[in-house]
Amino acid sequence: MIRKKGILIILDGLADRPIPELDNLTPLEYAKTPNFDYLIRNGISGLVYPAAPGVRVGTDVGILGLFGYNPFKVYWGRGPIEAVGAGLVLNKGDVAVRCNFATVDEEFRIIDRRAGRIRSGTNELAKALDGMKLDDDVVVNFKEGTEHRAVAIFRGNELSAEITDSDPGIPAEGKKIKEVKAITPGFTFADKTAFLFNQFIRKSYEILKNHPVNQERIKNNLLPANILITRGAGMKMKVRKIAERFNINASAISGETVVIGIAKIAGFNPVTKKGMTSNIDTDLELKINVALQELEKNDFVILHIKGTDIAGHDNQPLKKMEFIQKIDSFIGVFLDNIKGKDDIYIACSSDHATPCRIRDHTADPVPSFIWGKDLLTDNVTSFGERNFFSGGLGKIRSNEFILTLLDFMGVTYKLGS
Ligand SMILES: [Zn+2]
Structure with missing residues (x-):
């Protein structure tokens, strides 16, 4: 087989539903997209289910599918993916969990579950928590993420991730932090782990409430980051690296920890730079330039752009359309930069729909296409959810979509002989 290169552009939360202010079109249908339309006219389009029809997914699950995994088989949980993305080492048997720095009163009632979206000082707070010792010789590795986010890894014997969240969810104000419990109680490893998580949360309050960073914040009329709340516990699973499976050099460009984490799991070289913000203010010029450089060096590149999802969550259809x-x-x-090269396939998809009026992810299939010089084209001529109903790819799942792209690139294996 002749091997060719490929790039997959993931527009996070792209798909939408009709918006009255946009003549009942979606932001994508309303937007003028001459360059995407060129690729679509000369490519093959279809609708992609992030996991399966009717299954709503988070970005972690949607992205796993677009890296080629069957998310029903290999989902690690959000905690471990974020931990790997943040650069922590996750061993077999560890339990990883996402944390928020939050603000509570003395009775652990939430004042703000994001500690006023704290932006500085979290590295000092994290240092005070890292290495915390709990009962049963369990040790916690802790690292801050962006703003109020952080990750923790619990290391010790006989731990389980089958536990509930302490984060009361949104809206949280006035609610008490939830006690962590085993999902199925009964003197199991999960009961023990839940006990240790509650111990960790109480200890975090003792350590953080009088920390100098928080004393300074209180002095400046800012909310103190005086406790941690947890969600999305999970453990490492054994999965095959996609890059190894298809014997490809691959990289993934993103400003978001969850994508970086999945890239590492899949054996893709993660690329992130200052200016890649995971929002609509991200430096698109930088991202495109980095994508061109990475494509020179690699067989396959994934370029993730987040802002479309943020505009959907914020119910900002015009901003989404403009972005x-x-x-x-x-x-x-x-396209100007790859002119004359006929060994590249360009694909575009999304990890899930984030319709503006819903302000959350839905299970709607997402418009997706592949462009290449030798494809059998269909009759679709422009980017849009409804246009893609009749596309030549039909309706497929995200891991099938990426397999289709990899097959065009000539890197897949034959079933049978
Ligand atoms: Zn997403």
């Missing part, structure tokens, strides 16, 4: 148009103009820059 799509901005991305399209940089796709034009990308």
Whole structure:
């Protein structure tokens, strides 16, 4: 087989539903996207289910599928993916969990579950928590993430991730932090782990409430980050690296920890730079330039762009539409740079829909396409959810979509002989 290169552009939360202010079109249908349309006219389109019809997914599960995994088989839980993305080492038997720095009163009632979206000082707070010793010789490795986010790894014998969250969810104000419990109680490892998690949360309050960073915050009328709340506990699973399975050099460009974590799991070289913000203010020029460089060095590149999802969560259809148009103009820059090369496939998909009026992820299939010089094209001519109903790829799942791309690239294996 002749091997060719490929790039997959993931527009996070791209798909939407009709918006009255946009003539009942979606932000994608309303947007002018001449460069995407060129690729679509000369490519093959379809609708992709992030996991399966009717299954709503988080970004972690949606991205896992687009890296080629069957998310029903290999989902680690969000905690471990974030921990790997943040650079922590996760061993077999460890339990990893996502944390928020939060603000509570003395009775552990939530004042703000994001500690006023704290932006500085969390590294000092994290240092005070890292290495915390709990009962049964369990030790906690702790690392801050962006803003109020952090990850913790519990290391010790006989731990289980089958436990509930302490984060009361949204809206949280006035609610008490939930006690962590075993999902199935009964003197199991999960009961023990739940006990240790509660111990960790209480100890975090003791350590953080009078920490100098928080004393300073209180002095400046800012909310103190005086406790940690936890969610998404999980353990490492044995999965095959996608890059090894197909014997490809691959990299993934993203500003988001969860994508970086999945890239590492899949054996893709993670690439993130200052200016890649995981929001609509991300430096698209930088991302496109880095993508071009990575494509020179690698067989396969994934480029993740988050802002479309943020605009959906914030119910900002106009911003979403404008951001799509901005991305399209940089796709034009990308196309100018690869002119004359006929060994590249360009694909575009999304990890899930984030319709503005829903302000959350839905299970709607997402418009997706593949462009390449030797494809059998279909009759779809422009980017849009409804246009793609009749596309030549039909309706497939995210891991099938990426397999299709890898097959065009000539790196898949034959079933049978
Ligand atoms: Zn997402």
